[in-house]
């Protein structure tokens with residue numbers, strides 16, 4: 001079959017809802033887009049452990065500490081599933097991808113380049129950031145690449161727990177003292193505008209959306225998912241007695257959607273290109289973890305080698 005016929009067959013499979021599996025033929029552009037997106041996603045999960053990990057030792061009760069610890073551990077697991085998924089796309093090893101993260105040449109979510117200043121940030125990250133992740137990832141669970149879609153199904157189940165732990169913290173603070181309410185409002189004021197950016201640039205400025213939508217990797221555009229999340233989240237904020245930091249926010253009775261004011265895209269591009277408030281700190285932490293873990297990797301390799309020799313001897 002020539003290339004054009006292969007592409008036609010590939011696109012027909014996607015159109016009929018079939019999953020593309022690692023050994024199936026796929027256009028090189030599809031493979032590259034998936035490696036780009038899945039590696040950025042895996043890096044985001046791993047870097048995403050850092051802002052929350054900052055509060056594990058300062059959680060206000062044992063129950064809160066256990067829930068936060070479990071959430072942060074889940075995120076390490078999500079990173080692993082997605083790196084494994086990316087490895088099915090013909091990479092020599094995930095080390096290729098991790099190397100790019102450590103060198104500072106890979107992207108990861110804008111949202112993790114901001115500091116977590118108070119305990120309320122942990123609640124708000126769970127509610128807003130994990131809430132946004134669920135909207136995005138529920139759509140990705142239906143994506144055309146089998147290993148990515150299957151990883152997303154499991155990840156979404158865990159993300160639901162993450163969102164609930166955050167939402168519960170927010171509800172508790174919203175019913176607390178004046179000081180607790182103010183702490184929650186301050187966290188919402190800081191995280192709301194950054195969470196809006198997580199969905200990526202507007203569709204008109206999104207260079208990858210065309211190919212990703214055509215090939216069923218994305219099921220919905222950046223703006224569609226952002227709107228879905230806004231419509232879901234604004235009523236929750238109002239119910240908690242919070243205000244959202246957007247003077248233009250209003251409900252449009254005709255479209256039945258909440259409308260927002262402009263997003264600060266200049267800040268977004270600064271942050272995703274390495275110049276956010278915590279980018280350097282995050283990369284330094286990942287590099288330190290990688291260096292500190294060298295002995296563990298060496299020990300695991302030595303153990304695996306020993307097991308192999310034993311099995312050979314026994315055979």
Ligand code: BYC
Pocket residue numbers: 036037040041042044045046048049075107108109110111129130132133136197198199200201205206207208209212222272
């Ligand atoms: N942050 O053409 P576009 C989580 C980049 S984990 C940074 O629209 P695309 C969680 C984009 O990469 C959250 N960069 O891209 C974890 C591209 O740059 P390059 C992570 C962004 O791929 C732990 C350029 O802008 N989730 O929630 O069509 C604890 C143009 O954009 C961002 C995922 O990764 C951003 N927000 O759409 C708690 C989900 N947005 O590559 C929570 C999987 C855009 O040309 N990824 N860029 O240099 C996706 O769904 C899509 O990749 C995106 C972007 C919607 C993010």
